[in-house]
Amino acid sequence: MGNDVLWWEEENRQLLSAVCRNCPEPHFQRRSGDLPHIGCCAYEPVFTLFEIYKMIAAGKTEFFLKEIYANPQNEIYDYEIVAGASIQPLFYERSSEEDESPAERYERLKRSPNTAYLAVDERLAYAVCQFFIDGKGCGLDPRFKTSICRSFICSSIEEQLTEEERKHLSAWQRAIRDEAEPFHRRHKAILEEKGWTLHNHVHGIVEYFRQVSQEAPLF
Ligand code: SF4
């Protein structure tokens, strides 16, 4: 597929589309013209052991430790790191027509299990991925983009594809998943066996991945 609607970029193994420059997907429309138009980059990327390994193998340990691991905006789990989104100031402002701010609405919706899913959408409408650069797009080194960021294609794009193109799309999405997920599972099991997590042994994990990259490089 070599058209503007969807193409495969082999170097970074990612799917790209010119449609994203003016995102038509209803789910990702902003609530106000004052908010940047970011499409689905309201997302909070989850770095698994696969992306962490790639940073270390590429000699970007400093970047991993300072920008990802030590970033107070990020949430560290045992074997994953969620890169927290930036929330636009409008989220906290109450307009003259409304009796609650989006943030207050978010808190209210979150309280009931019946409306919790609406709370997620409320926050999403004001969130911007920390790597998004207004007017440019993704500012993260493409080698370290998560498998979701490299493979997500919404229905607005899918609808423009032929049957044949959709088959290519599924094959590429599978290829991205089949590389990242087994790697994460395999190394998570090894680290669990050692009793190491990102909380208690981050430097040991960095050294472990440095050795893996020298002895059995993936790339
Ligand atoms: S993938 Fe779809 S939702 Fe995301 S920016 Fe592109 S057009 Fe918008």
Ligand code: SF4
């Ligand atoms: S990492 Fe890049 S592609 Fe992924 S959500 Fe952030 S800006 Fe978008």
